[in-house]
Amino acid sequence: MLLWNDIKEKAEEQLWVSAELEVIYRVESMPDADQPREILSGPIEDAGNLTKMIVPLHESLIQWGFPIDMSQLDSIYTSKLKEQHIQTDIVLNHINMKDQSVIQSAGASGVSSLGAIKTEIIPIREDGSEGIQAVILNPYVTIFERMGLILIATALIMVFVAACIVYQIKVIFFQNKIAKLREDFSYAMVHDMKTPLSSIQLGLRLLYSNKQTGEKREKSFQIVEDEVAHLLALTNKVLTLSKMESGKLRLDNKKFRIAPVINDLIEKFSVKAGKETLFSTDIRQELVYGDEEFLKEAISNLIDNAIKYSGDSVRIDISVGSDDTYTWIRVKDNGFGISHQDQKKIFEKFERAAAIDRNRKGGAAGFGLGLNYVYRVAEAHGGEVRVFSIEGQSSEFTIYLPILIQTIETL
Template identity: 40%
Template sequence: MKSRSVINISIIGLLFIVLIQLGGMVYAYKAQMKEAEQSINKYFWMAFTETVDDIVNNLPYPDGTKVNIIHYPVRLKLGKNEFVNRGMQQTAQVLQKVYKLKEFPLAKFDSLLHKKLEYADIKGKVTVERFNVNTGEILESTNAGMRTTIAAITSEKAFIYKDRGEAVRAIVVFPFANIMRNVLILFAVTFLLLGVAVYALVLQIKSLIRQQNNLQEQQQDFYVLAEQMREPVIEIISEMPREKWEVIEEKSTSLLGMTEKTLSKAKTEALLNPARKRISLKTFSIIGLTGIFLLLAIWSAYLYRISYERMEFKVQDNFEKAFYDETYYNRCISFFSVYKDRKEVIKVTRNTPYVDRFLENIRKLSVEKGYHFWMNGILVYHIYNKYDVNSQLHAAYTMQDSINNSAQPPIVFSTQFADSVFALELHKNDISSESDIQKLAYPSGELLAHTGKPHVGIMDMTTKLIPLDKDSTECVQGVVRSPQSHIVASIWYMLLPLGITFLFICICVCIQIHIERLQRRLKQFQQDFTYSMIHDMKSPLNSIMMGAHVLMGGKLANKPEKIEKYKQLMHDECEHLLTLSGKVLMLTQIDRGELQLHKETVVLLPLLKDVTEKFLLKAIKKVHFTLDCKENYLVYADMFCLREVINNLIDNAIKYSKDEVEIAISCEESDGFTMIKVRDNGIGIPLKEQQKIFGKFERLPAGSRKSGVSGFGLGLNYVQQVMEAHSGTVAVESVEGSYSEFVICFPLC
């Protein structure tokens, strides 16, 4: 993938992550508001029930006087909480309509609600309103000047005089900044660090692009220099028989100046990208990415905590339902079975006239029209224990206290019954985790009874303790075993954006590592390229210039053998430069589509013998060739190109071999191709490098200047390009440290 594409994708990815994080922030806000709404409704009904109950208990009647009957038709199938809530609303109306209560005590209700919200750590401004449901008119308010905002939550309404349409409701205005502070901080810091990481990544990519462009310019300068060098070198060769050493020295000096100019430009460009800058960018990026990893962990923990608290709310509510069911359907029924003469758990001393009339009317409706009602009595008790609990649990406490006071011996709480109900309620809420009930001594915490495992693990969730007597010496609690999987599953749509962010960060880290490797590789490549220019271009020109200078001085006039040696050296260096220039010229022609091949039928064996003999003459190592080629093997190819291809393969085999070189050259015909194989006993090629070596200017790491092997990495690219021009192929098989075998395939004539 191109560097500019990586930059664009990184920026798009950053914007995508920002949108994901914004979605997460909005969701977190909504989740908090939804959770707050559930809590407010819960504590609203607690305060309303306690307010109505307190009014009842202050009526001028003896304890045990039944002042109202809460009722609803059986066909409605109301839940326990809804039944109690409706009953309290019925009672509020009866208190005003029958018992002449002047008005509902809104201030007392507001005070109780404030206390309960503070107890639940729900912060915000609270107002309680009495309003007309039909007209919407606000009749009374405890905080009339309070303004509502988008962060305001309005509770459910509770009728206090339904016949007149009067109801009460609570409005809680949350400080938006407090609710969203953590979310905003997390979002802002995450976005900042993501921006820093992407910015550092973009800078690194731009640095890499500059480095690549500089190298491409250097290579282009080399191309131009190699092409410009061809004609002067040919002229030098032509001047050598005429011994015009002054002209040769002048031309070689001029060529050397051109080479020095190209080298100086390359060195200057290399200094523009100091390693110190890359290291600082890398450190900058690592710090940013590390910070993001930590923030993602905080994000995950924050979302997990929200989900955990939400599940705690559900589990506590389900456990309270289980406690109520156990009290009503187990201990109450057991109480009635023992004390058959008791019609109610709580002792009733008398009924008010209103209750007597109401019961008479209910009996008539049941007889005449067949109506069936669920009913429960509201009694006066001047000694009133206030519980910070919902109406359901409040009723369970009242029944439990009455049973404990009346039954001898005491009726024991059934952990098995409660466990069954608890598990069923959890299942209804899609909580599939294992659960059980524990009975504990308080405050010692001694385990008295249990339905599941005796111990509570650090991964388990427990409910609040519910006392089984007034002194709270014995309590029960619910335990949900290892609910973590359920908690995580409940916020998968929030963890998914975090997962995408994490993936984006991992991609950034991988790109950082890749860029660092590329920069190191390009730096080494540039150093090797510069070294190759010095070795393969500057050094030959220096040799030609020095040879011409020595011969021009006449010091060797009486030493014909040394003169011939100098001439041969200068000629060889010129041939080397011409070969290099020829490769560059041919590769340029191939790139431009201008290469013209002059194909002919070539007999392989004589060609291979000629090539190997010339290598034996000029080899500086001990080289042994083994030829295995039949005399009738032919190829249809450009003779010059074919010779250069074989020369390149043999030259590489010698360069990348040990002191004693064994080269086996074999030919065979198979599947419509003539194959020429060149196998050596050299250092081999690592598997990961085998596809790279055919790239232009690509060389093995072992072929650096440290090993003394020079070259521009054009040889194998030249071989591949020539073979493709002949509709043939080139392949390599190699074992590192053992051998390399190159196979070139020409189509049969």
């Protein structure tokens, strides 16, 4: 509203000035301007003192055959408005004051006057019968130009506020995800550690009681040792993953024979599987380049998952091969398979396909670290791990190790 009033005030002020200058223009254009010059009684350039003389001058000029020149007035007025940084379409009307009719006009035509600014009518006849009025069309252009900095600043503030809101929403979602992750991890940790801790406690009680001798005593020692090793392996896995994520873990890459590694894992899982487990191998690439310890643990995780997520009998096919780009290690089973939806998140830390639901229903326990560990090991080697699974039929995990990385590191 303030800008609107300011534009109107300046438009009226410049209309007076323009009317005065238009009178001077008509005086200058007369063949014999002596008499009008006498009426001006001063330098014709000094238009500021002519306000009270416009009406009598105009009357005299009409009598001498020099009526108001609306075209010239429009040119002068437009120029004066530009000096005030008001650049928009205008219309100048020569008005009959008696019936408010327009005698003649100058300026823009065919432009809507909706929302225009109309100045007060300046009288140009002593009897007040005629006057001139300016109509500022579409003043909003000027208003918006003057508000440019304010609008830009406001827009920037709004963008900043919106960005803050979006960021805050992301933080809230992230915090909720962390809270859910903490809950799931806590439940999985308690569930998975409860069994080995209970076994350790029971085994120690039996050993302290001295009621066991010979083979039974040795078996209790073996149970305690195995469960402690299981807990230690879980702890080391968490620490290893943390180092991998922070980039602090260094791999001891070298060429090694893969067959002995796989045979050792088959022997280990054949004993501890607790179900009928059939293994088959297809070793087409004997030498593999990488960190033997971490790759062995990654393959171990894949075999362990194959046994966990299968029925009373499981067949596991392990194959190793290579092409021009990769050396690949593949573990395939005939287990429960993984749904397409769950395949998108099984490699995330502490995630496992329907893990919490299965745990609470008595299914396979675990932290959901195994596949994330495989993913991180493959990533640390410059490769990747892919899954192909048909729910209810089979799962196939393949670790790809790029040959280009192997070649560069061995040079």
